[in-house]
Amino acid sequence: MQKTIKIRKFAVVAALSLLVIAGCGKKSGPSGKTDTKKAVTAADSAVTATKLPFALKEGKRLFSHYCAVCHGETGDGSGQYYGLTPTPANFTDKAFMKTLSNEKLFKAIMEGSASVGKSNMCPPWGKSFHREELEFIVTYIRTLAVN
Numbered sequence: 001m002q003k004t005i006k007i008r009k010f011a012v013v014a015a016l017s018l019l020v021i022a023g024c025g026k027k028s029g030p031s032g033k034t035d036t037k038k039a040v041t042a043a044d045s046a047v048t049a050t051k052l053p054f055a056l057k058e059g060k061r062l063f064s065h066y067c068a069v070c071h072g073e074t075g076d077g078s079g080q081y082y083g084l085t086p087t088p089a090n091f092t093d094k095a096f097m098k099t100l101s102n103e104k105l106f107k108a109i110m111e112g113s114a115s116v117g118k119s120n121m122c123p124p125w126g127k128s129f130h131r132e133e134l135e136f137i138v139t140y141i142r143t144l145a146v147n
């Protein structure tokens, strides 16, 4: 939490200093409009840049809390309930992950694995999370396939 706040603070400070720098430069057009626009774009990308680590951190937190018990801390399917039939999906398997579109991934999570033609072993989570939290989880799951 502390870190997130710090990162956000940094983004705000960075954005403000860009605005100040842009405000001081008199080189562009007479109205100075171009500079302001540039500063706003830079501020936007500073915000986007800080949003991803936050999404990953939140995604990891939610995943370890709700999913890791079956899917494993690393997402390889070897959670505490390893031995389920079928085994929980292995998110570290690149070949498998390639077959999963984001659309299918969202559907499987929100409506349960049965909704995508699999077993009913993975419960529906759609009512447990906000849309943004689901996006965080998916963003995180997408980082797990390393080999």
Ligand code: HEC
Pocket: 063, 066, 067, 068, 069, 070, 071, 081, 084, 085, 086, 087, 088, 089, 100, 104, 105, 108, 109, 113, 116, 118, 119, 120, 121, 122, 123, 125, 137
């Ligand atoms: C009770 C154990 C359990 C929990 C908890 C669980 N899953 Fe699953 N999950 C499974 C099993 C088992 C499968 C494999 C289903 C199959 O292949 O029939 C699976 C499959 C999946 C799939 C793949 C569906 C596909 O198309 O192959 C996704 C995505 C998924 N789970 C996401 C999640 C997420 C995200 C969470 C946490 C919010 C979660 N699961 C929590 C057991 C679980």
